[in-house]
Amino acid sequence: MSRPSSDLVDPILAWYDEHARDLPWRGNGATPWSVMVSEFMLQQTPVVRVLPVHATWLERWPTPAALAAESSGEAVRAWGRLGYPRRALRLHAAAVAITEQHGGEVPDSYDELIALPGVGDYTAAAIASFAHGRRQVVLDTNVRRVLARAVSGVEFPARSVNRAERDLAADLLPGDAPTAATWSVAVMELGALVCTAARPQCPACPVSDQCRWQAAGAPPYDGPPRPVQAWAGTDRQCRGRILAVLRDAPGSVDRARLDAAWDEPVQRERALASLLTDGLLVLDDDGRYRLP
DNA sequence: AAGGCGTGGAA
DNA sequence: TTTCCAAGCCT
Structure with a gap:
């Protein structure tokens, strides 16, 4: 059984090896808690705005137990202007649950993680994979956009994940756990830096020569209108x-x-x-x- | 399952 | 100026 899309993996792994950003929640120094904090903060929030808050947060609360020992209001205050402050409340509640039910250690299984407040499918898979090296399908907006373009030949994925999309991502996931984790972060990075939502940098893309969206002439998105959030006066x-x-x-x-x-x-x-x-x-x- | 939930930078 | 967007979650 051939897997025509498997040619994506090696070039993207090689690209990541050369172009990965050096972020504090990556690499040897990062604890599972540091990864978990970053995943909460990065939900709908750009990396550049997360960086300073993540640093001060981990300095103040280096473990889940340290955060759990404080009031949730302190978490909200320290959240600053990251936006969606309910995330701060949920991160605090998750720290309490970890302290009380998991011996203070960030769980490593998807099922235990997704049971925590504020942890959905993406965040559970990301923590299991990036913090613990577990083999998980990590489907975030970056991965979905890269696969939509490179494999499906459309500019943007549907609003919600469907079965075919999950099957495709599962099919592409390398078999051994450490490589799978690197692959996931590599595709995310490619989506964040090159295969961006607006003005993708296709000449810099390691798989542009096999991208079905490029091959089709980069047709513009023609699906149902994507909802835009109003802001002023809301x-x-x-x-x-x-x-x-x-x-x-x-x-x-x-x-x-x-x-x-x-x-x-x-x-x-x-x-x-x-x-x-x-x-x-x-x-x-x-x-x-x-x-x- | 569609809509609510913050914020600020870029074009 | 306005529009769009940035590693989602919850109901």
């Missing part, structure tokens, strides 16, 4: 403003301080309620607001 922006007030305040703040963060009262009230529901905000008995 509840997300309002929540961000409110939470920024709390992050920058040493302790609790009164209601007037929060009201000053957003003019429209109905939306402000809705955002405040949702922040309380999410556990990103706490209302004390004295009527003041603080981080959890």
